[in-house]
Structures are given as structure tokens and as C-alpha cells.
Amino acid sequence: MRITELFSKTSKTAPADEVSKNAQLLIRAGYVYKEMAGAYAYLPLGIRVLDKIKQIVREEMDAIGGQELIMTGLQRKEIWETTGRWSDDVVDVWFKSKLQDGTEVGFGWSHEEPIVEMLKRYVESYKDLPVSVYQFQTKLRNELRAKSGIMRGREFVMKDMYSCNVDADAHEKFYQASIEAYKRIYDRLGIGKDTYVTFASGGAFTQFSHEFQTICDAGEDIIYLHREKNIALNEEVMDDENLTKLGVKREELEKVKTAEVGNIFNFGTQKSEDMDFAFTNEQGERQFVHLGSYGIGITRVMGVIAEKFSDERGLVWPENIAPFRVYLARFGAEEAVVVAADKLYDELQTAGVEVIYDDRDARPGEKFADADILGIPHRIVVSARSLEQGSFEYKKRTEPESSMQSAEALKSLLTA
RNA sequence: CGGGGAGUGGCGCAGCUUGGUAGCGCGCGCGGUUUGGGACCGUGAGGUCGCAGGUUCAAAUCCUGUCUCCCCGACCA
Numbered sequence: 001m002r003i004t005e006l007f008s009k010t011s012k013t014a015p016a017d018e019v020s021k022n023a024q025l026l027i028r029a030g031y032v033y034k035e036m037a038g039a040y041a042y043l044p045l046g047i048r049v050l051d052k053i054k055q056i057v058r059e060e061m062d063a064i065g066g067q068e069l070i071m072t073g074l075q076r077k078e079i080w081e082t083t084g085r086w087s088d089d090v091v092d093v094w095f096k097s098k099l100q101d102g103t104e105v106g107f108g109w110s111h112e113e114p115i116v117e118m119l120k121r122y123v124e125s126y127k128d129l130p131v132s133v134y135q136f137q138t139k140l141r142n143e144l145r146a147k148s149g150i151m152r153g154r155e156f157v158m159k160d161m162y163s164c165n166v167d168a169d170a171h172e173k174f175y176q177a178s179i180e181a182y183k184r185i186y187d188r189l190g191i192g193k194d195t196y197v198t199f200a201s202g203g204a205f206t207q208f209s210h211e212f213q214t215i216c217d218a219g220e221d222i223i224y225l226h227r228e229k230n231i232a233l234n235e236e237v238m239d240d241e242n243l244t245k246l247g248v249k250r251e252e253l254e255k256v257k258t259a260e261v262g263n264i265f266n267f268g269t270q271k272s273e274d275m276d277f278a279f280t281n282e283q284g285e286r287q288f289v290h291l292g293s294y295g296i297g298i299t300r301v302m303g304v305i306a307e308k309f310s311d312e313r314g315l316v317w318p319e320n321i322a323p324f325r326v327y328l329a330r331f332g333a334e335e336a337v338v339v340a341a342d343k344l345y346d347e348l349q350t351a352g353v354e355v356i357y358d359d360r361d362a363r364p365g366e367k368f369a370d371a372d373i374l375g376i377p378h379r380i381v382v383s384a385r386s387l388e389q390g391s392f393e394y395k396k397r398t399e400p401e402s403s404m405q406s407a408e409a410l411k412s413l414l415t416a
Numbered sequence: 417c418g419g420g421g422a423g424u425g426g427c428g429c430a431g432c433u434u435g436g437u438a439g440c441g442c443g444c445g446c447g448g449u450u451u452g453g454g455a456c457c458g459u460g461a462g463g464u465c466g467c468a469g470g471u472u473c474a475a476a477u478c479c480u481g482u483c484u485c486c487c488c489g490a491c492c493a
Contacts, residue, residue: 012442012454013428017486037485092491110493144417144491152492201493209493220492265493293493331452365453372453383452393452 001324003358003370006030008043010370020218022306023149025315029373031323038146038154040299045374048323050157053298054136056188056320057159060181064174066134066161071114073138075106079113083274093141107140112293115162116275123289126166126281130174134161136298148218151259151303161294166281168268171290175266178294182212182262185296190318191305195261196232198223199246202265208237212262212296218307219259226252259304260297267291315375316397324356326414327376329367331383341382344392344407353414372397380410 008030018024018034026032031046042050058068080086086106088094095107108114115133123131139158146153161178165171179197186195194215202209211234213223222235226248233242235255243250269288272278278286302321309316319325326348330341345357356376358367364383371379379402381393386404394410395402405413 009443010454011427015485016428017422019486112493141492145487145489147487260492263493295493333451361451363451363453363455365451365455367454368452369454381452385452 001356003356003360006044006356008045010373018149020147020149020151020303020307021310022151022218022303025306025310025373026150026303029315029375031315032150038143038152040150040153040155045323046302049302049317049321050298052321052323053189053301054157054159057136057185057296057298060185060188061132061134061159061161064132064177064181065130066132068135069133070135071108071111071118071137073108073140075108075111075114077104077106079117080106082276083113083271085113093143095140095142108137109139109141111135111137111160112162112271113275116271116277116291119162119164120275120277123164123277123279125279126287129279129289130163130165130170132161132163132174134159134294148220149303151218151300151307152220153299156300157298159296159298163292163294164277165290165292166279166287168290171266171292175264175292178264178292179210182264182294182296186212186214186261188320189301189305190320191261191301191308194308196223196225196230196258198232198234198258199237199242200234200263201236206266206268209263209265211260213258214261214304214308215256216259216304216307217257219257219304221258221260223256223258224250224253225256227254259300259307261301261304262294262296264295265293267293310375313369314373317375317377319377322375322377324354324376326353326355326378326380327358327371327374328355328380328382329358329364329371331364331367331381331385333361334384336387337382337384340387344380344382344410347407347411348414351411351415353411378414380405 010030011028014024014028018027026046027034030043031049033041033043035041077086085091091109093109096104098104119131123129136157136159138155140155143154163171163174165174183192186192191214196213198211198213199208200211213221213232223232224235224238225232229248231246231248233246269290271291272288277289279289281287305318305321306315309318328341328345330337345355348355358370375397377397379395379397386393389404391404391406392410393402394405
């Protein structure tokens with residue numbers, strides 16, 4: 001993409017009322033636009049990042065048998081009443097409205113009940129199991145207070161997966177597979193090393209649930225970490241009984257601040273019983289489905305990455321989720337420079353490299369600054385100076401020094 | 417929801433204490449000089465000072481109400 005065609009612009013200053021680092025950087029660089037507290041629009045650059053995160057998640061969900069679908073934003077009151085969760089006393093984040101005929105509807109803060117209700121229509125026999133479905137959905141939650149930029153909003157994109165299995169063993173197997181899938185996801189997103197599977201409160205169904213917690217100063221959680229044993233537990237379940245159960249001693253643990261980037265639950269058959277979600281087993285008997293729920297906050301992950309990977313000059317996207325891999329800057333408007341830059345732009349794109357081409361008639365300093373704040377992993381400069389040497393200037397966002405490279409070298413380097 | 421802070425051109429801010437009809441930087445338009453880390457000179461456009469009442473000859477400024485935003489806490493499948 002040519003920058004002259006991109007409508008968003010970078011800014012030297014961040015809005016004064018935006019304190020969180022992720023929002024400051026993302027707004028300054030033109031990835032997101034704030035609509036209101038806790039609600040951000042994703043601009044062309046931002047949606048490219050979101051799509052890359054989603055695609056990684058999608059591939060890993062598909063790999064463990066997930067089937068993608070998308071539920072509705074509008075939800076029926078009756079479905080939520082079956083589990084008692086329509087009540088504002090039970091769920092305090094509901095947005096609700098009414099149809100013109102007076103019918104009450106809710107806006108999806110979660111899709112657990114509607115998904116189960118939908119699956120009931122299709123899952124009837126043990127032959128129909130196992131099933132796991134997932135979606136990328138915008139969740140709407142009427143939070144008392146939005147905070148931390150895109151990390152804790154009233155509107156956010158979440159991947160939520162739901163698994164259906166015949167019994168506890170089958171469920172457990174899938175549950176473990178999902179943990180492995182989640183680990184691969186965070187590795188691919190570039191935050192695997194700082195992300196820990198963490199024991200957390202499990203709700204009514206099991207002793208623990210598992211959270212995926214990424215070390216991050218802007219996070220809202222505190223976990224206790226045993227790096228050698230790779231065991232972590234949320235401070236909410238930190239007590240002597242649980243420490244004994246997990247075989248770790250309090251003094252061996254390191255206290256760290258983290259952001260929750262995923263959470264998986266075993267529902268057992270509780271919800272199936274509430275909602276009468278059953279199948280017929282081989283003996284012809286009705287049996288309740290074992291359910292699990294598996295979430296990843298897509299927009300939150302983007303915020304966490306923006307927080308973690310940035311420096312005084314701006315964002316520093318991991319290779320896998322950068323909106324573009326290369327920032328190609330042209331210095332000056334002499335014909336030879338324009339021709340050479342246009343040619344390299346075409347060649348890289350033909351080679352499958354995503355390039356954002358700074359074809360503006362701007363000064364070098366401005367282009368350097370924009371390449372930095374946008375956080376594009378690779379930077380190439382085409383100038384009269386570089387052409388004198390018959391080559392291009394190449395630099396990584398994470399490295400201070402540049403080097404001279406030929407077009408061929410760049411192509412092989414960027415397509416490796 | 418409790419506590420604290422803040423709303424003045426697109427963005428960042430000053431002006432408010434002591435009322436007299438709004439200013440600076442960035443950005444934007446035009447002209448020129450520039451061109452390797454956010455250039456410079458000139459010249460323009462752009463604001464009913466969050467909103468609604470009130471006091472006053474006169475309100476960005478004082479008073480009341482209200483909305484919004486941010487932070488801390490509480491909350492958080």
C-alpha cells in the first residue's frame with residue numbers, strides 16, 4: 001500500500017485524556033480511533049493487525065477440530081433465563097433493549113447460552129460428538145469503568161470456542177489439546193515466553209480454570225510464578241491448600257503483574273443440565289453433554305503486544321502480526337529514485353512481501369519517524385545516495401544499524 | 417458505584433485567581449527557499465471556550481445544574 005493512499009495519519013502528540021501506553025501509541029500511529037470510553041474503531045492499519053492475530057488463532061482452532069461460525073449480536077431473553085443469567089443481579093454487564101413490539105433482547109456479552117441452544121438443534125446422538133465450534137465476535141459489556149485503552153473496553157473482539165464431548169475423559173482430552181493449541185498461538189504471536197498457564201478460580205464446576213497470563217505492567221492481574229516448574233497461580237487462588245496441591249512452596253514463587261489473554265473452563269454437565277442439552281448414547285439412554293469454554297481476547301492481545309513491544313520511538317510489532325512487513329521509504333523525487341523505488345515496491349509485492357510504500361514528498365526525518373512509530377519490522381530506504389552504490393539501505397526496527405543490500409538480497413531475506 | 421482530576425479551533429496547551437468579547441505551538445491551505453532523524457520564511461483558513469440555566473451593562477472567567485473524559489478503588493466466565 002502507498003502511504004499517499006492511506007487516509008490515517010500519524011501524530012506527534014497523543015490525546016491528553018488517554019493515559020495507557022497501548023492506546024497512546026495506537027492512536028498516534030493511526031491504528032485505532034477512539035469512539036467513546038471503552039470503544040475503539042480499528043482503522044486500516046489496525047484491522048490488518050487484528051486479522052493477522054485472528055488468522056493465527058483460526059489456524060490453531062481448526063487444527064484441533066474447531067469449526068468456525070458466527071452467532072448474532074442480538075440475543076433472546078428466554079435463552080438466558082434457563083440458566084438464571086438474564087437477571088441484572090447475576091450478570092451486571094448486560095446491555096438490553098426492546099424490539100418495537102416490546103420484546104426484550106440483550107446484546108451479547110457472552111455467547112455461551114445461545115451457542116448451546118443452537119447446538120441442541122444439531123447434536124442428538126453420540127454419533128454427533130465430539131463437536132467444537134468457535135467464533136470471532138464483538139462482545140458488548142456494560143462495564144462500570146473502561147480502562148487501559150483497548151485492553152479493557154465495553155466493546156471488544158473475542159474468540160470464543162465451545163466444546164461438546166460425551167464424557168469427562170473425552171472432555172479432558174480436548175481440554176488438554178486446547179491448552180497446547182493456546183501455547184502455540186501465544187508463541188506465534190510473539191508473547192509465548194512471557195505467557196503462563198495459570199491456575200485460577202474455576203467457578204461452580206471445577207476446582208480450577210486455566211488462565212493464560214502474559215507478564216505485562218499494564219495488566220490487571222497478579223500471579224505467583226514458579227519458573228522452573230512452569231507453574232503459575234492467580235493470587236485469587238493463592239492459599240496453603242492449593243500450594244500443597246500443586247506441590248510448590250510459597251517462598252519459591254515470584255509475584256508478577258500480568259494481563260489475562262485467555263481463559264478456558266470446564267463446565268462439566270452443569271450448563272447442559274440447566275439447558276437440557278443431551279444426546280442419546282449407545283445404550284439408547286439420554287446423557288448430558290460435557291461442555292467446555294475457551295476464550296481469547298483478540299483486541300486485548302493486540303493491546304498487550306502494543307504495551308510490551310514498543311520503545312521511545314513507537315510500536316515494535318512482532319514479525320507475525322505487523323500490518324506490513326516492510327516500510328519502503330523513498331527519499332527525494334528525482335526520477336531515478338522514483339523509478340527504482342517503484343520497481344522495488346512492485347517486485348517485493350510480486351514476491352509476496354507486504355509493503356507499505358512511503359511515496360510522499362516528505363523529508364527523510366518525517367519518514368524515519370513514521371516508520372518507527374508504525375512499528376514495521378523492516379525498513380528499506382531508496383535514495384540518490386543508496387543508488388550511487390547500486391543498492392538499498394536496509395534496517396530492522398529492532399536494530400540500530402542499517403546495511404546496504406541489493407534488490408535480490410532483500411527479496412531473499414524477506415521471503416526466507 | 418465511592419473518591420480524585422479534567423473539558424478552550426483537528427491535536428497539545430495558555431488565559432480563569434482580579435469579568436471587558438480568545439491566544440500560542442503542532443497540524444492544515446497558498447507562495448517561496450529547503451531535502452538523511454518530525455525544516456525555514458511569508459501568508460491564510462479554522463473556536464457560539466462541553467451543554468443548560470443564573471448573576472451582571474458585560475461571562476472562557478463568578479454561581480447552580482448537567483453531560484463527557486481520565487486516574488485510583490470496587491467489580492470482572
